[in-house]
Amino acid sequence: MAESFAPQKQAEETEVVVRFSGDSGDGMQLAGNILSTVSATVGNSISTFPDFPADIRAPQGSLTGVSGFQVHIGSSEVFTPGDQCDVLVAMNAAALKTQLKYAKKNAAIIIDTDAFGPKDLEKAQFKTEDYLGEMGVDPDRVIACSITQMVKDCLSSEPAFMVDGKVDIKGIMKCRNMFALGLVCWLFDRDLDIVSNFLREKFAKKPAIAEANIKVVQAGYDFGHNTHSSVANVRHIETKNKVPGRYMDITGNKATAYGFIAAAEKAGLKLYLGSYPITPATDVLHELSKHKSLGVTTVQCEDEIAGCASSLGASFAGALAVTSTSGPGICLKSEAMNLAVIMELPLVVLDVQRGGPATGLPTKSEQTDLLQALFGRNGESPMPVMAAKSPTDCFNAAYEASKIALEHMTPVVLLTDAYVANGSGAFRLPNLADYPAINPPYVPEEMKGTWTPYMRAENGTRYWAVPGREGFTHILGGLEKDDKTGAISTAPENHDLMTRKRAQKIANIPVPDLEVEGCKDDAELLIVGFGGTYGHLRAATEEMMRSGKKVALAHFRYINPLPANTAEVMKKYPKVVVAEQNMGQLAAWLRMKVDNFVPMQFNQVKGQPFVVEELVNAFTEIYNK
Amino acid sequence: MSQYTSADYKKGQPRWCPGCGDHFFLSSLHKAMAEIGIAPHDIAVISGIGCSSRLPHYMATYGMNTIHGRAAAIATGCKVANPKLTVWQVSGDGDGLAIGGNHFIHANRRNIDINMILLNNRIYGLTKGQYSPTSPRGFVSKSSPYGTVEDPFRPAELCFGARGHFFARAVATDAPGTVDILKAAQAHKGAAVCEILQNCVIFNNGTHDSVYTKEGRAKNAIYVKHGEPLIFGENQEFGIMQEGFGLKVVKIGENGITRDDILVHDAHCQDNTLQLKLALMGDGDGFPIALGVIRDVEAPTYNDAVEAQIEEVKAKKPYHSFAELLETNDIWEVK
Numbered sequence: 001m002a003e004s005f006a007p008q009k010q011a012e013e014t015e016v017v018v019r020f021s022g023d024s025g026d027g028m029q030l031a032g033n034i035l036s037t038v039s040a041t042v043g044n045s046i047s048t049f050p051d052f053p054a055d056i057r058a059p060q061g062s063l064t065g066v067s068g069f070q071v072h073i074g075s076s077e078v079f080t081p082g083d084q085c086d087v088l089v090a091m092n093a094a095a096l097k098t099q100l101k102y103a104k105k106n107a108a109i110i111i112d113t114d115a116f117g118p119k120d121l122e123k124a125q126f127k128t129e130d131y132l133g134e135m136g137v138d139p140d141r142v143i144a145c146s147i148t149q150m151v152k153d154c155l156s157s158e159p160a161f162m163v164d165g166k167v168d169i170k171g172i173m174k175c176r177n178m179f180a181l182g183l184v185c186w187l188f189d190r191d192l193d194i195v196s197n198f199l200r201e202k203f204a205k206k207p208a209i210a211e212a213n214i215k216v217v218q219a220g221y222d223f224g225h226n227t228h229s230s231v232a233n234v235r236h237i238e239t240k241n242k243v244p245g246r247y248m249d250i251t252g253n254k255a256t257a258y259g260f261i262a263a264a265e266k267a268g269l270k271l272y273l274g275s276y277p278i279t280p281a282t283d284v285l286h287e288l289s290k291h292k293s294l295g296v297t298t299v300q301c302e303d304e305i306a307g308c309a310s311s312l313g314a315s316f317a318g319a320l321a322v323t324s325t326s327g328p329g330i331c332l333k334s335e336a337m338n339l340a341v342i343m344e345l346p347l348v349v350l351d352v353q354r355g356g357p358a359t360g361l362p363t364k365s366e367q368t369d370l371l372q373a374l375f376g377r378n379g380e381s382p383m384p385v386m387a388a389k390s391p392t393d394c395f396n397a398a399y400e401a402s403k404i405a406l407e408h409m410t411p412v413v414l415l416t417d418a419y420v421a422n423g424s425g426a427f428r429l430p431n432l433a434d435y436p437a438i439n440p441p442y443v444p445e446e447m448k449g450t451w452t453p454y455m456r457a458e459n460g461t462r463y464w465a466v467p468g469r470e471g472f473t474h475i476l477g478g479l480e481k482d483d484k485t486g487a488i489s490t491a492p493e494n495h496d497l498m499t500r501k502r503a504q505k506i507a508n509i510p511v512p513d514l515e516v517e518g519c520k521d522d523a524e525l526l527i528v529g530f531g532g533t534y535g536h537l538r539a540a541t542e543e544m545m546r547s548g549k550k551v552a553l554a555h556f557r558y559i560n561p562l563p564a565n566t567a568e569v570m571k572k573y574p575k576v577v578v579a580e581q582n583m584g585q586l587a588a589w590l591r592m593k594v595d596n597f598v599p600m601q602f603n604q605v606k607g608q609p610f611v612v613e614e615l616v617n618a619f620t621e622i623y624n625k
Numbered sequence: 626m627s628q629y630t631s632a633d634y635k636k637g638q639p640r641w642c643p644g645c646g647d648h649f650f651l652s653s654l655h656k657a658m659a660e661i662g663i664a665p666h667d668i669a670v671i672s673g674i675g676c677s678s679r680l681p682h683y684m685a686t687y688g689m690n691t692i693h694g695r696a697a698a699i700a701t702g703c704k705v706a707n708p709k710l711t712v713w714q715v716s717g718d719g720d721g722l723a724i725g726g727n728h729f730i731h732a733n734r735r736n737i738d739i740n741m742i743l744l745n746n747r748i749y750g751l752t753k754g755q756y757s758p759t760s761p762r763g764f765v766s767k768s769s770p771y772g773t774v775e776d777p778f779r780p781a782e783l784c785f786g787a788r789g790h791f792f793a794r795a796v797a798t799d800a801p802g803t804v805d806i807l808k809a810a811q812a813h814k815g816a817a818v819c820e821i822l823q824n825c826v827i828f829n830n831g832t833h834d835s836v837y838t839k840e841g842r843a844k845n846a847i848y849v850k851h852g853e854p855l856i857f858g859e860n861q862e863f864g865i866m867q868e869g870f871g872l873k874v875v876k877i878g879e880n881g882i883t884r885d886d887i888l889v890h891d892a893h894c895q896d897n898t899l900q901l902k903l904a905l906m907g908d909g910d911g912f913p914i915a916l917g918v919i920r921d922v923e924a925p926t927y928n929d930a931v932e933a934q935i936e937e938v939k940a941k942k943p944y945h946s947f948a949e950l951l952e953t954n955d956i957w958e959v960k
Contacts, residue, residue, distance in 0.1 A: 041957035201955065239959075248954040258950070265947045272706045292935045293942035294950060299705060299931075302731035306698035309691075309728075313671070313702030316689060317710060321702070336699075339692050429951050467687035467703075467710050470666045475681045477690035478674070487637075488682065 014237050015074035017082030018184055020177070021099040022091030023060055024053060024067045027177035031089075032069030033424075034181055037249050038194045039073040040426045043239035046249070047072045047391075047535065048424045049081035049609065052363045061115075061123040066098045073188070075238040079390075079535035081423060083611045087187065087231060089180045091115060091147075093124035093131060100135055108231040109141055110183060112176065114148035143229050147179045147220075154219045160208035175216045182220020187229060189236050192221055243428065250427035252391035252420040253280075256324075256350060257287035259398025261294060262430070264320040266399075267406055267438035272314035273298045274307040275324045279362040280418040281352035284324040308333035308349065315345045316476070318466035320402055324350040327369045328359065330376065330413075338377040340411035341502065343476040344454075344462040346440065347411040348401045352421045355607040364607030365418035367531055370585040373413040374560055380499045382506040384408070385560040387415040387531030392425045397557065399435060406440040408509050409462045415559075417581075419609050420532035440464050443472055453486035454498075460505040511558040513565045518545055523552035525623045526573035528599065530556035530586050533610055537579060540615035549623055559589065567594045577602055577622050579615065627662030631655040634665055636685040646797035646823025647677050650744060653800050654680075654713075657807035663711050670713045671700045673720035676751045676825075677744035680715045694724030697732040700739045708928045711811070712739040718759040719749050722778050726758070730787035735927040736815040740807070743780055743820045744797075748829035766828075781904030781919065784818045785897045791815060792904060793918040796836050797823035802848070802916055809918045815926045822914075835907075836914050847913040849903060851921065854887035857913050864888070865903075865912075872902050874912060892921040 018035060020028040029050055036046045051068040058065030072082040088103040090096035092115035103109065121131060132139055152172055155161055161168040178199075185192060196214045203210035223229070250258070264271035275285040275298065289298040297319070301307040308323045315321035325333060330351050340347045353369045355361025373385045384404050388397035394416055401414040443451055443463035448471035456462055465472035474486060482489035483497055516526070518541050529537045534555050541553040554569050556562070570576060570590060578587040579602035587601050602618050604610065634655045641647045658668070668686040672678035674693035681688030687710075691699050700714040714732075721729050721743045732741065748766065749755040755768035759780065763772040784792050791813045793806035803821065810817035822833040831837075835845040847857035847865070855865035856877070864887035866875050875882050894900065900920040907914030944950050 037955060037957075043959045198955065242959045244959050246956050246958050248951070248956050250954075258947075261950065262947045270706060272702065274702055291950065292938035293945055294947070295935055295939075297705060297931060297935070299702070301698065301701075302727050305695065306701070306728055306731070309695040309698035310702030310705070312691075313689075313699035313704075314706030315702075316687075316699075317669070317703040317707035319706040321706070335692050336695060339695075343689070429956065432947050467669050467707065468667060470664070473666050473685055473687050475684070475688040475690060477681070478692045479690065 015072065015078060016087065016188060016237060017070060017072045017085040018087045018089070019068055019070040019085035019099060019102055020089045020180065021066055021068040021095040022089075022177070023094075024058065024065050025060070026067070026091045027174060028067050028069045028091070031177040031181040032071050033249070034195055034198050035184060035190070036071045036073070036424065037198060038185070038190050039071070039237065040247060040249060041194050042191065043242045044237050045074045045077045046424075046426055047078045047081045049419065050422045052422075061092055061094055061120050063094045063098055063124060066095050068099055068102070070102070073237055079539045080609065080612060083613050087184060089184065091176060091180065093120040093126060096131065096135065097124045097126070100137065107141065108143060108187070109137060110143045110145070110180060112147035113144045114146050143183070145183070145223060147176050148173070150219060150223065151176050151179050151216055154216055155212055158208070158212050160212050175213055178213045178216040179220035179223075182217035183224045183229065185217065186221045186224025187231050187235070192217060245428045247426045247428055249424050250392060250395075251283070251422060251424040252388065252394040252416055253283035253352065253422070254287050255392055255394035255427060256388070256398045256414070256416060256421070257284050259395040260288065260320070260322050260348070260402060261291060261296065262395070262432055262435065263399045263402030263438060265294070266432060266435060267320055267402070267440065269318070269320040269406075271296045272311060272319040272321045273324060274301050274309070274311035274314065274321070275299070276301050276304045276307045276329065278304070278326045278329050280354055280421050281324045281326045281329070281350065283421070284350060284352070304329040304332035305336065308336035312336050312340050312343070312345060312347055315340070315347050316467070318468070320406060321346065322348045322350065324352070326352050326354045327356050327372065330369060330372055334377050337383065337411050338379065338381050339478050341377070341381045341383060342478055342480070344409045344502070345476070346405035346409055348398070348405050349411055349413045350398075351413060351415050353415060353417040361607040363418060365532065365581065365609060366605060366607060367415075367417060367533070367581040368585070368605065369415065370530070370559065370582065371588065373415060374589065380503065382503045383560065384410060384412045384506055384509055385415065386412065386558055387556065388420055389531060389534035389555060389557055390425060391420055391423045392427045394420060395427065395430065403436065403438045404509055406438055407461070408459075408505060409441065409464060410506060415531055417532040442466070448472065452484060454481055454483055456501070459508050460501060507561050509561055511561055511563050514554050514556065514563040514569050516552050516554050516569060517541065518552040519550045520552050522550055523573050524550045525575045525577065525619060526569070527551060527553045527619060528556070528570070528576060528578045528586070528590070529553070529580060530559060533579065533581060536610035536612055536615060539612045540619060543612060543616050544619060544623070549620070551619065551623065556586065559586070562593055566590070567597070570594050570597050570599070575622060576600065577619060579610070581605060581610070627659055629659045629662055629664075631659045634658045634685050635683065637683050639683050640679065641676060642827055644824070644826040645676070646746060646821070646825070647680065647744065649797040649800065650803060650821050650823060651680060651683055653803035654807060656800070657804045657811070660804065661808060661811050667709065668711045668713065669703055670715060671696050671703060672715040673725055674751070675717040675720045675749070677715060677717040678720055694720055695728065696720065697725060697728035697741065701732055701735070701737050704737055704739050705928050705931055708738070708932060713742065714739050715742045715744070717750075718743065718745045718747060718757045722780065722783065723758045726783070730783060733784055733787035733789035733816045733818065736790060736924055738814055738926040738928050739816060740810040741816055741818045743818060744823050745780065745820055746823050746825040746829055747777075747832050748825050750825050750828055754828035779905055780818070780820045781901060785901050785904070785920070789816060789818055790920065790922045790924045791817035792820070792900070792920045793818070794820045794822065794904070794916050796833060796842065796846075796916065797821050798837055799842065799916070806918055809921060813921055815924055836916070842916070845907065845913055846916050849890045849892070849915050849917040849919060851890055851892040851918065854884060854889050855903070856884065856887055867899075872906070872912070892918050895922055
């Protein structure tokens with residue numbers, strides 16, 4: 001997308017950020033999803049970010065139980081879910097208390113006044129009944145509605161909510177989110193027909209529930225209309241710079257799963273996933289386990305170790321083998337990853353990074369596994385490492401990681417993170433025919449009789465002899481092997497040679513050059529990042545360019561091997577800052593790989609996405625120094 | 626008749642210590658494979674790490690000598706991804722029951738159709754003589770100079786506890802007995818555990834002495850066979866009967882006991898209670914050590930179920946390609 005890099009923000013360009021927040025069970029994610037889908041349907045650009053609490057379901061109304069879902073809608077491309085929101089929906093007192101910090105100073109705040117009773121306020125640790133005053137919120141910014149009561153009034157006569165002659169209040173309460181959604185739809189002039197269609201499809205098996213939800217959405221919309229509710233600045237979000245095509249909303253984890261499915265189909269191989277549930281990677285296991293009609297085999301293993309080990313067994317047996325996890329799982333998988341290195345078998349290891357060390361911040365996002373991916377194994381153990389830069393980019397990244405693994409007979413680490421994995425974007429449906437072929441180096445039939453397991457093709461890749469082929473029986477293993485015969489060898493010269501050959505094989509993997517975006521010819525400051533921070537770094541770069549600063553962005557997707565022009569790019573600009581959500585792991589790697597290169601660093605390990613404004617401030621300080 | 630001979634499965638020169646039980650077992654495995662007659666290129670032999678885990682290097686099949694403890698997990702992926710392969714997993718007592726204990730029980734629980742060989746010499750040999758999870762309490766080794774203070778696993782108990790459906794036992798030096806159970810393991814669909822009692826001549830010499838020779842087995846072992854009475858002894862003079870909640874050894878002809886009174890072995894019985902009692906006999910308790918197929922019960926295998934589920938879902942779901950999968954989503958068009 002570098003071509004469309006537009007430094008000047010046009011006046012008519014509009015964007016809004018809406019954040020829904022409430023109890024974990026309040027359906028905030030669904031409301032957010034519908035808003036983003038409805039907006040994307042009319043051609044707006046979208047980026048979403050769910051913010052889950054770590055607890056499974058904290059006590060109702062408690063501060064730790066608040067769940068948020070943020071949607072950024074723009075007339076032209078948006079790269080992040082937005083730093084702060086223009087509209088905050090707070091379904092209860094705890095939500096207002098914890099989420100106000102994510103709202104702009106002039107943001108409109110929608111609250112359900114029925115969820116601000118004395119008990120609610122106590123649970124949310126308010127000291128007085130004047131919760132707005134306590135939080136310093138200007139009442140003029142607040143759209144106060146009695147959502148609970150209005151939803152009850154709306155639905156209590158619906159037959160769908162009559163159970164054994166009694167009104168099912170619990171069931172009715174589940175529709176509160178739709179009232180808030182309806183009100184937001186009013187504020188931004190969203191087409192309710194699209195919302196209705198979405199709900200009818202979602203609740204296809206329960207048409208009465210669909211209609212009840214639609215009724216509540218309409219009620220919320222009408223409430224806005226009747227009270228002339230409004231927000232500052234924005235009402236209609238235009239659509240510009242749209243790329244024609246067919247789209248769907250996709251999260252990073254789903255896009256990753258789709259990438260593996262696409263790669264397996266292209267390579268003509270069975271897709272095997274060995275995995276163990278772990279936040280925030282489990283959705284990949286969920287997604288892949290759905291698609292048995294595509295022949296996808298998923299095995300939920302007894303532990304992370306078996307997840308990786310069984311995948312390696314599947315790889316030996318001729319499958320496209322994937323294991324998915326997060327950082328703590330990588331710790332356990334590392335011995336089998338290392339075995340894949342010495343056996344030179346294809347394997348994709350997906351690490352959806354989260355806050356560490358140890359259990360750390362399971363639902364939060366970091367980039368702290370980079371050095372673990374590069375170095376976290378015994379012995380000389382080189383392994384390709386890639387990082388996806390956005391939710392939709394996870395598709396291509398998973399496809400490319402699979403292609404590298406299969407064509408170069410190596411394990412590959414694909415890094416995503418909680419932010420990218422759970423966030424979503426509008427995904428233009430790919431046509432698999434446009435994707436490059438995947439051709440594993442199967443041992444040619446004519447080598448029968450002369451072939452040994454560590455014979456290599458020109459690029460240094462070992463041939464793949466899948467069991468079942470006559471004339472190619474062989475033994476692989478974790479012990480060093482003789483380069484020529486493939487037998488166990490501890491010969492000093494041979495080990496040195498094999499170590500170098502394994503390293504050279506990885507170094508030979510062709511990766512595209514590093515792209516520089518923005519003022520590529522005359523930037524004063526080069527901003528460098530990798531993986532999931534792309535959107536924020538790009539937004540910060542654009543923002544600085546709009547204020548006349550000469551800055552450029554170089555964002556890594558391929559980390560090992562590094563693009564061939566890495567040193568050239570790193571040394572081209574007067575100042576370089578490496579910005580990452582760790583304490584400087586990419587900076588350390590670049591310093592190791594680029595002679596006499598000492599970049600400045602911007603490091604943040606808060607478990608939350610970067611904030612564009614903070615980036616701009618930090619980079620501007622560096623720029624002006 | 627099989628078109629193969631032992632030589633078709635043999636490769637290289639084993640490097641185990643002279644007299645090591647692994648030599649005997651390897652030779653029996655070659656023989657059993659030849660009798661079974663599956664082509665070497667349709668077989669994968671997968672081991673972990675340890676003396677016995679060197680075994681795949683001496684097989685003319687496909688194979689992997691992997692990492693410590695993980696053989697069962699790797700074999701699982703291999704079999705599930707490519708069910709046409711015949712998979713043999715080979716581990717020692719340390720590899721299979723200590724570091725690999727979790728994978729051992731779960732392979733049994735899932736009932737993966739693999740043959741799981743457990744070469745039990747009750748010692749860590751490759752690391753030169755530490756006690757293993759099958760070493761008896763009080764066992765003196767380099768890492769337990771004053772004797773161990775822990776109880777050992779009894780492999781059958783672990784297998785049965787994990788809902789294993791096949792358990793057999795042989796002594797490494799007893800080639801016919803070993804070949805028999807290996808063939809039975811292959812015939813059994815599902816995880817098939819074969820415990821091989823073998824001697825470590827260097828670090829635990831004599832550990833299975835009571836049954837290591839033919840004479841010893843005649844006295845101290847009982848060959849169990851499905852459908853036949855549990856009779857043993859040099860002159861077939863002893864038998865096993867049920868007594869209360871337990872078993873007892875009786876002498877045939879004494880106290881009016883005839884062959885007809887002797888318990889008949891039922892390897893196919895779902896309830897594993899008596900099979901477990903047989904499997905646990907012979908630890909200096911006056912009972913003989915049971916050899917042969919102790920449990921062999923049919924049950925659905927994991928890999929078959931995985932395949933069947935895929936076929937079932939394929940028939941039900943309307944999408945069978947990536948392009949069709951995309952169409953199952955909420956799609957909008959930007960013109």
